[in-house]
Amino acid sequence: MKELLVLAEHRQGDLRDITFEMLTKGRELSQALNADLTVLLLGHNVKGIAKKLTDRAKRVLVVDDERLRNFNAEGYQRVLSHLLSERKPLLTLVGHTAFGVDLAPSLAAELDIPLATDCINLGFEGEKLVVFRQVYEGKVNVRASLRKSESYIVTLRPATFEIEEVKPLGGEIVEIPSPPSLSDDMSYKRFIEYYQPPAGDVDITAADIIVAVGRGIRDVENVPVVEKLAKAFGGVLACSRPIVDKGWLPSDRQVGASGKTVKPKLYLAVGISGQFQHISGMRSSDLIIAINKDSKAPIFRTADYGVVEDLFKVVPALTDRILEEKG
Amino acid sequence: MDIIVCVKHVPETAEADVAIAEDGKSIKTTELVYDINEWDDYAAEEAVLLRDKLGGSVTAITVGSEEADSTLRKCLARGADRAIRLTDEAFEGSDSYVTAKILSKVIKNLPFDLILTGAQASDDGCAQVGVVLAELLGIPHATMVKKLEPKDGIVKVNQELEGGLEEIMELKLPAMLAIQTGINEPRYISIMGIRKAMKKELKVLGLKDIGLTEEEVGESGSWIIVEKMFVPSVEKEAEILTGGVDEIATKITETLKTRGLI
Numbered sequence: 001m002k003e004l005l006v007l008a009e010h011r012q013g014d015l016r017d018i019t020f021e022m023l024t025k026g027r028e029l030s031q032a033l034n035a036d037l038t039v040l041l042l043g044h045n046v047k048g049i050a051k052k053l054t055d056r057a058k059r060v061l062v063v064d065d066e067r068l069r070n071f072n073a074e075g076y077q078r079v080l081s082h083l084l085s086e087r088k089p090l091l092t093l094v095g096h097t098a099f100g101v102d103l104a105p106s107l108a109a110e111l112d113i114p115l116a117t118d119c120i121n122l123g124f125e126g127e128k129l130v131v132f133r134q135v136y137e138g139k140v141n142v143r144a145s146l147r148k149s150e151s152y153i154v155t156l157r158p159a160t161f162e163i164e165e166v167k168p169l170g171g172e173i174v175e176i177p178s179p180p181s182l183s184d185d186m187s188y189k190r191f192i193e194y195y196q197p198p199a200g201d202v203d204i205t206a207a208d209i210i211v212a213v214g215r216g217i218r219d220v221e222n223v224p225v226v227e228k229l230a231k232a233f234g235g236v237l238a239c240s241r242p243i244v245d246k247g248w249l250p251s252d253r254q255v256g257a258s259g260k261t262v263k264p265k266l267y268l269a270v271g272i273s274g275q276f277q278h279i280s281g282m283r284s285s286d287l288i289i290a291i292n293k294d295s296k297a298p299i300f301r302t303a304d305y306g307v308v309e310d311l312f313k314v315v316p317a318l319t320d321r322i323l324e325e326k327g
Numbered sequence: 328m329d330i331i332v333c334v335k336h337v338p339e340t341a342e343a344d345v346a347i348a349e350d351g352k353s354i355k356t357t358e359l360v361y362d363i364n365e366w367d368d369y370a371a372e373e374a375v376l377l378r379d380k381l382g383g384s385v386t387a388i389t390v391g392s393e394e395a396d397s398t399l400r401k402c403l404a405r406g407a408d409r410a411i412r413l414t415d416e417a418f419e420g421s422d423s424y425v426t427a428k429i430l431s432k433v434i435k436n437l438p439f440d441l442i443l444t445g446a447q448a449s450d451d452g453c454a455q456v457g458v459v460l461a462e463l464l465g466i467p468h469a470t471m472v473k474k475l476e477p478k479d480g481i482v483k484v485n486q487e488l489e490g491g492l493e494e495i496m497e498l499k500l501p502a503m504l505a506i507q508t509g510i511n512e513p514r515y516i517s518i519m520g521i522r523k524a525m526k527k528e529l530k531v532l533g534l535k536d537i538g539l540t541e542e543e544v545g546e547s548g549s550w551i552i553v554e555k556m557f558v559p560s561v562e563k564e565a566e567i568l569t570g571g572v573d574e575i576a577t578k579i580t581e582t583l584k585t586r587g588l589i
């Protein structure tokens with residue numbers, strides 16, 4: 001029987017959402033292919049996590065080893081290259097996350113298994129694996145096929161596949177020993193510690209109204225234009241990543257995959273194009289309004305209301321109107 | 328410290344009209360402005376900062392067409408010592424895997440302690456080249472690097488994870504690091520600066536110079552082949568508010584009022 005593997009992603013004792021997203025898509029694919037869906041869990045003292053995974057797969061393979069306690073692409077790759085060579089799964093799903101991006105390309109290159117990264121959909125057409133991806137900053141989609149092979153690796157874009165509710169499957173947990181290669185010298189890459197940058201003075205995740213500014217603001221001197229609007233609303237000012245990279249706002253104001261995840265009653269995006277790393281941090285907001293001069297900006301695919309205009313015209317007018325309203 | 332920085336010449340599309348070309352597999356490029364990939368700009372700056380601090384050299388490399396010279400010249404103006412462009416008709420259609428293969432063939436013959444790449448390219452968003460390259464060269468790697476400190480044959484890095492969390496790791500040199508934006512402030516490169524750097528070496532190599540066959544590059548050597556490009560269909564589309572700015576401001580205000588947000 002063909003096998004479809006999902007590599008579980010977890011950190012500091014918790015499974016990450018991407019694991020459930022992959023399992024949802026994995027289940028659909030395995031049914032279409034009449035293949036076994038197996039979860040692969042690497043770590044140390046992960047019994048609790050393994051148990052949770054039995055709800056969603058018939059089989060959970062666990063490699064429990066002290067040396068896999070923290071994610072380290074080097075150790076993970078040794079275990080995976082051994083397992084993939086042995087089991088030859090038709091398809092292995094990995095998250096397109098910091099973890100997956102560090103691991104999948106080197107694993108694929110070591111084994112010469114065709115890899116497609118950051119996929120938003122995939123499926124087999126007969127023998128052919130077809131994937132869908134986004135390119136050119138979310139403006140164009142690609143349909144691509146992978147070179148014919150007995151095995152494939154695909155990384156899935158986070159927050160793209162809705163997690164489905166399932167009746168617990170009550171799958172089995174199978175412990176497998178770590179391969180001998182894990183004992184070899186692993187001094188090439190060593191985990192030292194996690195570092196959480198200190199929290200700032202504003203917690204944007206607690207705000208009901210967020211006005212977020214992006215690179216469309218052009219210059220640090222223009223940031224007050226948007227800040228005034230945030231104030232008029234009685235909301236807080238947040239931003240996309242480039243604004244933090246340039247040092248225009250502190251990092252605790254950043255919304256997105258590598259920043260904060262927010263769910264305000266109103267999210268107003270100003271001069272933000274809407275790359276998926278930004279969207280994943282704000283897509284669950286109750287109401288999303290976007291102001292962008294480019295009618296093709298991907299943000300309009302997530303927003304409820306859109307304004308296609310120069311922000312320097314709309315934002316001051318809106319600020320005045322709100323202040324007027326509030327008296 | 329000898330540093331190699333891999334860079335890519337990409338179209339700026341965030342604010343441009345992007346249209347599909349006749350072949351249905353690529354985009355129309357004539358109207359687009361090209362520049363160094365944003366992530367690579369940070370990588371090139373980091374390379375030069377390290378070289379200035381520790382001595383050694385910086386070599387900028389790209390796989391691309393002749394137009395990519397402007398991106399290499401920008402790296403030279405920034406302070407890179409030399410540049411290499413890898414160009415061949417046979418490279419057409421190469422995916423990230425092949426690009427990494429091509430780079431590895433050249434880099435393995437160069438002295439280096441560190442290879443830097445951008446964490447991803449803004450055009451294809453694959454985030455593969457650096458990590459595949461490290462594997463092909465048999466050296467350790469780290470991605471999404473936000474901070475790095477080389478010392479005594481080791482480099483200590485901060486790798487960015489989701490939600491702002493970072494992971495501190497130590498890697499043995501030589502190593503490959505894929506650089507995340509925000510690690511430094513890339514300096515502004517003036518036209519004057521680019522002109523001044525015109526004297527610096529820019530070498531061009533092709534397929535026959537690197538020891539790969541035609542089958543190993545281009546589409547035939549690739550893992551993934553583009554079949555079609557299309558403008559995404561819209562599942563959910565924002566209701567666009569139209570009118571003059573005052574009219575729009577009023578429409579937004581009314582909407583928010585009905586929802587009790589004002």
Ligand SMILES: Cc1cc2nc3c(=O)[nH]c(=O)nc-3n(C[C@H](O)[C@H](O)[C@H](O)COP(=O)(O)OP(=O)(O)OC[C@H]3O[C@@H](n4cnc5c(N)ncnc54)[C@H](O)[C@@H]3O)c2cc1C
Pocket residue numbers: 213214215216217239240241242254255256257258259260270271272273274275276277278281291292293294297309310311312341342446447471
């Ligand atoms: C691993 C990783 C993690 C990341 N994490 C995050 C994250 O947490 N958060 C995040 O935001 N990004 C993140 N990014 C970066 C992300 O890929 C994008 O680069 C970023 O979101 C772009 O920000 P932006 O929309 O402000 O800028 P751009 O994409 O440059 O968009 C600017 C927009 O402004 C519009 N505009 C310009 N002038 C005007 C005007 N006068 N009036 C109106 N509109 C105007 C343009 O049309 C354009 O749409 C991450 C990337 C990686 C690789």
